[in-house]
Amino acid sequence: MTEKHPVAARKGMVVTNHPLASGAGAEMLLAGGNAVDAAIAALFALTVVEPMMVGILGGGVAHLRLPDGRHVVVDGLSTAPAAARPDMYRTVSDVLPDYQETEGRRNHLGPLAMAVPGALRAWCHTLSAYGTLPLAEVLEPAIRLAARGWRATPYLADSVGDNARELATDPGLAAVFLPGGAPVRAGERVVRGDYAESLRLVARDGAEALHDGPLGEALATHMRAAGGLITAADLRGVAPVEREPIRALYRGYEVIGPPPPSSAGVHVAGMLNLLEGYDLRALGAGTPDGVHLLAEALKMAFADRAVATADPAFVAVPVGLLTSKAYAAARRAEVSMDRARDWAPGPGLLESANTTHVTVADDRGTIVSSTQTINSLFGARFTVPGTGMVANNYMYNFDPHPGRALSVAPGKRVFTSMAPTIVLRDGAPVMALGLPGGLRIFGSAMQAVINLIDHGMSLQEAVEAPRVWTQGHLLELEPGISAETEAALVARGHRVERVRAVGGGMGAIAFGPEGEMTGAACWRADGTPVGIGGGLARAGVRFLPEGGPAGATPAA
Secondary structure (H helix, E strand, O other), X not given: OOOOOOEEEOOEEEXXXXXXXXXXXXXXXXXXXXXXXXXXXXXXXHHHHOOOOOOOOOEEEEEEEOOOOOEEEEEOOOEOOOOOOOOOOOEOXXXXXXXXXXXXXXXXXXXXXXXXXXXXXXXXXXXXXXXXXXXXXXXXXXXXXXXXXXXXXXXXHHXXXXXXXXXXXXHHHHHHHOHHHOOOOOOOXXXXXXXXXXHHHHHHHOOHHHHOOHHHHHHHHHHHHHOOOOOHHHHXXXXXXXXXXXXXXXXXXXXXXXXXXXXXXXXXXXXXXXXXXXXXXXXXXXXXXXXXXXXXXXHHHHHHHHHHOOOOOOOOOOHHHHOOHHHHHHHHOOOOOOOOOOOOOOOOOOOOOOOEEEEEEEOOOOEEEEEEEOOOOOOOOOEOXXXXXEOOOHHHHOEOXXXXXXXXXXXXXXXXXXXXXXXXXXXXXXXXXXXXXXXXXXXXXXXXXXXXXXXXXXXXXXXXXXXXXXXXXOEEEOOOOOHHHHHHHHHOOOOEEEOXXXXXXXXXXXXXXXXXXXXXXXOOOOOEEEEEOOOOOOOOOOOXXXXXXXOOOOOO
């Protein structure tokens, strides 16, 4: 029994992690726009109503399938400032779980945690290259929501409450989300007037409002005053990159995902190649053997990721090796079904969590799967004064230890787990999906794929099914994994931890052979699918009053 219900439609589908953002996307489709117009409108709306997850000062990855069958990945990830250094942080540990932590949490909170934002320029590029509507029209729903306000959901209210102490340190965040000093409550109206004005500047000037205009000047001024590194020159130098996706064959399906610096395409391919050697359907979903195999595949992927997947402009990523069937066969030989093991990087590899997602499709053949973030909840926990823009803390994604593949370097793109995924069979789309969740994203996307292909779940069942996750330290289990399975995993040597959720709310669309679409969102966020049916009148049909031409039907 699923908690949410799927939606069926033929004219278009928008799935986001907030109903108002899904509505904004649907508004574009109803106005005659395509899936790109809808996706960008939904993302701008999410920067208003899901501000703890996404913003124009963030970054992300979009995976587009175009009507002619081409796939394009638009990399709008954030980059390290030109003044950044590999040793800019003092680390507190060389081992998990504190490997990523630094003294004063300076890679997590405050101005030194912010990377140069890439989202806005990427969104504007994508709209210009592949959309059909003007930027000002696409921004209208977001501006309206910010200026008039909206009612906080329990999800937003809980996020504010969980982070209230840190939000209180920033006047801009406190004024909006801690009215009167107390966290905003579910059902209360939230208005973001200063952010509405910032969006109006973007509607007028495009991305240059931030990258060579007043919003960028405000950001650079704040960085100078607060001890940050981002300069006006950093902002002017931002440019999205269009990349070829990674393609993996799995049991007759083609699974297509983003390439480095995203981990998803490479390591989802590697995990699926490893798992293809087992009869997962016979083993069953959520069983001791099934979960054990997922855990071993995840540990393998993270061991390889630590040394091999980064910005390809800085690190030679062995994509061919990592995605090959031969490499998977060699790694499969290391798997024991009886015992958990510690995984090291594979042979031939040398060292050289809070997000949002939209999945949109139209009836003309365009599909968009886009994952965007400011990284942690409320990013670096500060706003640019007077603008309402929430800073990212993307520097946390870099390895704070010098001399590693994923270490900080000036101009280096952050590596990411984002997994906007599209699956084909015989060249035709079968499903598109993605989710937020930091390090837990690409493993969760992989599990949804095998839920659909191996376990024969419906789309709604696949996005809601219990997830597991590990990167080699603790094996996280959602509540839906049984106590019997947990006990069996402990007996095999897994260190198990129960968690409320692994990753965030998944949004997915399944495609039928006759053009039908099914949209689904899971219980882990405010995800809402909106489908478009109906359409325009039949050609040549019009209302005719009495006394019209012969043969016309009189009005009732």
